[in-house]
Amino acid sequence: MRVGTIVTLLEEKKFGFIRTEHFRDDVFFHQSTLQGIQFRQLEVGMEVEFEINEILRLDEQKLEATVVQFATRPLSKSLAQRPMRELLAAHHPRARQRKPSWREKKDGTPDTELGPNPEATQSED
Numbered sequence: 001m002r003v004g005t006i007v008t009l010l011e012e013k014k015f016g017f018i019r020t021e022h023f024r025d026d027v028f029f030h031q032s033t034l035q036g037i038q039f040r041q042l043e044v045g046m047e048v049e050f051e052i053n054e055i056l057r058l059d060e061q062k063l064e065a066t067v068v069q070f071a072t073r074p075l076s077k078s079l080a081q082r083p084m085r086e087l088l089a090a091h092h093p094r095a096r097q098r099k100p101s102w103r104e105k106k107d108g109t110p111d112t113e114l115g116p117n118p119e120a121t122q123s124e125d
Contacts, residue, residue: 001049003071009042016042018050018065027052029065036069047071 004020004027014031027050031039037048049072050065057063 001051001067003047003049006042006044006046006048009044011039014039018048018068023063025063027063027065029068033065033068035067 002020002022004018004022007017007019007026009016016029017026018029019026029050033050034042042048049069051067053064053066
């Protein structure tokens with residue numbers, strides 16, 4: 001069974017819609033699909049478990065619930081908008097002060113030229 005949140009209830013017509021992360025569109029449900037729930041007990045924002053009609057979904061591209069009931073497993077916990085401070089990536093304070101080792105010449109002095117190596121052009125002559 002999938003878990004979703006009720007987003008719309010139309011009491012006069014006895015149906016509503018469930019939003020879930022499994023599908024892009026909302027899932028339709030009718031009062032006759034409720035098990036162990038009265039329609040008047042439902043509220044917008046309530047989490048429920050449901051099953052969908054797979055044949056109808058594949059053939060006609062419609063999402064319709066066949067069974068809707070109260071969520072029996074623990075409700076999902078949403079993450080905080082800001083992550084905890086210890087989970088943020090922290091760089092060493094001197095990480096950008098060091099020059100890469102590949103820019104050093106063979107004698108250990110830093111290479112200030114970014115162009116072609118002058119020794120390589122002299123050896124070709």
